[in-house]
Structure formats: C-alpha cells, structure tokens
Amino acid sequence: EAQVTQNPRYLITVTGKKLTVTCSQNMNHEYMSWYRQDPGLGLRQIYYSMNVEVTDKGDVPEGYKVSRKEKRNFPLILESPSPNQTSLYFCASTPKRGRDNEQFFGPGTRLTVL
C-alpha cells in the first residue's frame, strides 16, 4: 500500500531532551516536507527536501533540523525541544516538485514538550 508513515504517533517529552520524528514514504517520491499544525495558525511548513541531500527551510524552521540521506526517509530532529514546539506534526510527500501532483500526508505525530 502506498503510504507515508510517521513514528512515533504520540510523544510526551521534557524540555531539552533531543528527539527525532521519523517519516518514510514508499512511493519513490522526490519531494518531502514537514508541517506543523497549531490552533488558530493552521498548517505551516517547517522544512522541505527536493531530493536526496537537498533540504531547505520553510516558514518556521527555528529549532528544527532535517536530513535526507535516502529518498524514502526524511526525519525531523528537535535538538533541544521547548514547550512552544508542542504541536501536531505532519510529514508529506509528492512525486516531483513543480508538477500538478497531489501531496500525500502521514498520519501525524502529536508532540507535547513539558
């Protein structure tokens, strides 16, 4: 089944404890991105990647890192999480940048930073 998977689905952590949220897609998509969703602010892009080893900042990249060593995986890294990073996170992928392609979303990761 074609899908985008994220792990973990739920995470409660404490300020400053490094964490990684994994994202994997099995559709051979080139373009992947991370969004966060907050009440009243909607969904905003954090980082995106156009292909392996090519990543760039989205609208709200502060406090986050990403890597794209393989085409299928695009982990989101929080080196020192803070309470303002409590949010619902979504990973997305699409076949190619700059095409009329649908974006596919993972199931979301609900992160709480205490």
Next chain:
Amino acid sequence: KQEVTQIPAALSVPEGENLVLNCSFTDSAIYNLQWFRQDPGKGLTSLLLIQSSQREQTSGRLNASLDKSSGRSTLYIAASQPGDSATYLCAVTYRGGSEKLVFGKGTKLTVNP
C-alpha cells in the same frame, strides 16, 4: 503575500442539505489546489485535487471547482450526512519558491441528524 482564506470558519447544517464551502487565494500562479478533510486530532485525508488547467473535479457527493482568474474555489457537498462532520481544509501549491502547500485555516462543518 501568498495566502489562502476560507469562509466561513464554521458551518452547521441539518442532515440532507446541500452545502458549499468557500476558499480564496491571493495569486493565480498556482500548480494546483487540494481539498482535505480532517477529523478532530487526526490526519489529513485528501478529497480532491484540481490541477491549474482544470475547472472542476468530482468524487461521489463532492464537487470542487476552481476559478483561477478570480482566485476562488468551492467545495460542494451534496446530501450532507452526519459522517461528513469534520474540518475541511483548502490548500494551494503556488508556483515558485519552495512550492509548499499554503493552507487555509479550514471550515469546521457540523451536520446535525
């Protein structure tokens, strides 16, 4: 600034009613527009994708239209059911830059039995 606006923010209708959700965007240079459904605390379910060259798309009881010149899209839901209750999000892929999805804040739909 590239923005997407959805009006109304919330809508409550009786079961069986036909309804229209509205989405407007600020720049006609888009690749496509997607409508999503989101249940509380859950992920995004893609409903319809309209490419920039298309005027509408249909899936079951759903019909989405796109008018690039006016910067508007509508999602028409026929014969609404309580199971249609959810938040509906409109998202646009603008040309250029990161070509990210720019989301509206959604319309929360409640269909009352």
